[in-house]
Amino acid sequence: MFQKSDRPPKPAADVQNEHDGRRISIDKVGVKDIEYPIQVLDRAQKVQQTVARVSMYVNLPHQFKGTHMSRFVELLNEHSQDMSTLAIAGILRAMCERLQAETAHLELSFPLFVLKRAPVSGAEGLMSYRCSVRGTGGKDGDVLLESEVQVPITALCPCSKAISDEGAHNQRGLVTVRFHQRRFVWIEEVIDIVERSASCEVYSVLKREDEKYVTEKAYANPMFVEDVARSVAEKLCAHDLIDWFSVEVENQESIHAHNAYACLERGQCPDRGA
């Protein structure tokens, strides 16, 4: 045990609950980027164990000096066994209650693992897709949910193919889709949409026959960064359950040190008052 001072102990003031006179409310206050094992929904396996970076915030009315940071982590401990999109409304309600707040925010970022078969050989391998879920809700249980998924793809340049006698430059691209859903949508479904919207999809394991297939498929489907964005957007526009979405495509150009980028946004975004 360490040496204590011999000064008299201080009274146990509850500093957080003191009054603040500046009349400035705080939009979000809480804990950011806690690494935590969580369980999420999995279309193939029902549930999946993964590791998330978790941020948890509440609003703070102008008259209160501070929030109680330790309660966020206690709530995280209690709820990490089910962090599925279906459970988020309940977690947000619990946050509002425990922290006496009107609005709570929960942000998760995690890899989602999906088993994928190579196109010809059928060889199996796990793909990892970076996902984020951001939920905002109140005591009444209403929730605004924004989901995000990043899907790597192959993009082969139409201009390079058109002007070159042989070959065409191609590269890994990363497509980021954010969306608001009317009812539950599997993230895996959005992954499928993106993977059908590129020159070719990428795989974890490719044997020789698969490598031939993806090379020829990409060459047969040249797409600019703009084409990939439009192709994803077209399918998401046609999706019944998606209200609003944004698509970003970033290609790691194989002929440049910089990236090519395209983005677009469609639909009414509820959290911006539309």
Next chain:
Amino acid sequence: MFQKSDRPPKPAADVQNEHDGRRISIDKVGVKDIEYPIQVLDRAQKVQQTVARVSMYVNLPHQFKGTHMSRFVELLNEHSQDMSTLAIAGILRAMCERLQAETAHLELSFPLFVLKRAPVSGAEGLMSYRCSVRGTGGKDGDVLLESEVQVPITALCPCSKAISDEGAHNQRGLVTVRFHQRRFVWIEEVIDIVERSASCEVYSVLKREDEKYVTEKAYANPMFVEDVARSVAEKLCAHDLIDWFSVEVENQESIHAHNAYACLERGQCPDRGA
């Protein structure tokens, strides 16, 4: 020289200018994260040489298949000698013209170096502040400018001080301010505002007498993450030339592995239609 194929050369199709029939316009398309030496304004020295990550985008109407990526980099080469906020309107106009677009976007992220004296000894050292400028404009020369600056500060916990017989946990915090300005505002002015709004400011060089000063100053000014956010907000609200701003404070808690976070936003944000 490499071996060429003996197939007949392909005709030089202008693929980017082909028609696209999907009726999906692209919000932004261009080049992302080019590292480039640029010159920016400096309150003390007039101009300053620094290194930026630069992104340049234009909108693409639905009927065009692609933009011309190489023109962005050519424009960057022509304009890097003056990337000050005052020059951005002209660069955006040039982008619209060269790329036949209605709207252009220029994003810069760079360290701004400011000479700072230690509080007692006066010892000098350069501080580096991460800045971003995002400009959106059209052919008419109208520009919407969003500036951002990240300022490291010291935050000392009021609760820890109140309940502990001696000492108080303190930590480096990072304050990020984004703002829209009515007329020109020096980024250095916003840095000053933030540095006056924390338990103590941080320095590049501190001699013994300075270290005593900053330790005692922080102990005399305990502030929660919420307090820092409010203190910055109060001063920005009172600033004549700032229309809209957001403040984020992230404290690298010395007693936790995770960070404490607070944010708020005030004013009418022109780019969200307000």
Next chain:
Amino acid sequence: MFQKSDRPPKPAADVQNEHDGRRISIDKVGVKDIEYPIQVLDRAQKVQQTVARVSMYVNLPHQFKGTHMSRFVELLNEHSQDMSTLAIAGILRAMCERLQAETAHLELSFPLFVLKRAPVSGAEGLMSYRCSVRGTGGKDGDVLLESEVQVPITALCPCSKAISDEGAHNQRGLVTVRFHQRRFVWIEEVIDIVERSASCEVYSVLKREDEKYVTEKAYANPMFVEDVARSVAEKLCAHDLIDWFSVEVENQESIHAHNAYACLERGQCPDRGA
């Protein structure tokens, strides 16, 4: 299905197995940074599910043109259910066999989660520690294993305390220990060693009584970045099963924007020929 060319199919050359005449062997070739769910040993729970970044390499003798990349991912699929340090010898042997190599390398980087109780209230919370394991081995089953763990701590400055009337600057530090073990050592044991070697350890959940405790404990145990490094080193030197280690300490100084750093290395490092 995409459109195929009407040119005759190429013969299926086995390019990787072609001869290379340059007489330059490759030290390591393989796949890097695959994100994958794995199972590791856990002192409290026996096993733990986590997510790793995995790299797998083999040596390539000078006469072979290339290795077979898809086999690495196949091996990862087969072995991810047990990636404990005890299983690594077997995985390395399997890599040597499947890829016809003399030497194989497996590198894992993953968060290890440990339940920790607050020092006074006993409130429970999970801590996440970034770990790495790098194994090198051959067909004979001999393995050289290097383990690494990063442990966040609190460091309170002795100079600041000595010269200031009240308070002392303190900050989160990050201690990185790498070590070679004679026989099996729990990573949790090394975490314990580091957490006993700082001004105070950090926690996931701290209630008011805990915050008072850690504040006063850190103030009673001022330590420079050098002190933390020496204190960890002293205990590791005394550890029977640890042959070689390095300690790095990096403090996120609360009074500066830059970090303070100290490192040292002790013992015979087998992979450098000593």
Next chain:
Amino acid sequence: MFQKSDRPPKPAADVQNEHDGRRISIDKVGVKDIEYPIQVLDRAQKVQQTVARVSMYVNLPHQFKGTHMSRFVELLNEHSQDMSTLAIAGILRAMCERLQAETAHLELSFPLFVLKRAPVSGAEGLMSYRCSVRGTGGKDGDVLLESEVQVPITALCPCSKAISDEGAHNQRGLVTVRFHQRRFVWIEEVIDIVERSASCEVYSVLKREDEKYVTEKAYANPMFVEDVARSVAEKLCAHDLIDWFSVEVENQESIHAHNAYACLERGQCPDRGA
């Protein structure tokens, strides 16, 4: 001015100079990752202004408790106008003197900008190459210098070309060369070596005629990640002034989400006692 405590001031103890009885010397102690504007040598322009991350360390004999952190930053202020490899010996000597150390370490990481012309059109653009210089030296002026440069390249897969009817997957690769030099070697010379050792080099600006050229050149020069490593190594082995080097190649595979990697090391590395 903040409120001071009314306790009597503490005596100004020189804590860093106190005796440490643990008999554990520190290999390196100092400041890490300071962002700073510096001037480096430039083959075309003589000198170049850039921005570096700078780390500065000295050894600390076992009997001393701590080093004097503020002196590092003072030295950085004095010497940043010439951080060229030629000046490093002097800076290290000054560090040893000012900090009363036997050995000093200076580490710089910075982008080096090089003007490059497109292969057919001759269009000019700046390329940015990430460089590092790590110098270790003593009072006698002897210096061990390790330089590093990262060069992006294009790699086109020989297997994919051989088995596919048309096209071949290709991607951006990143080649990292570290080297020890007998006498002064321009980093630009090593960049040239790497750029001549890949399927094709990458450029900042490429017009249509250039894009045709690089596409066809890459298709005519298929290279595995191993081939690029060997091709760079062959040229570095033949370089008169380079004693030791390592080559790492990491390809951002366009058909996978993971990277392919190869590395090798050649020559006598002086700092490992060879």
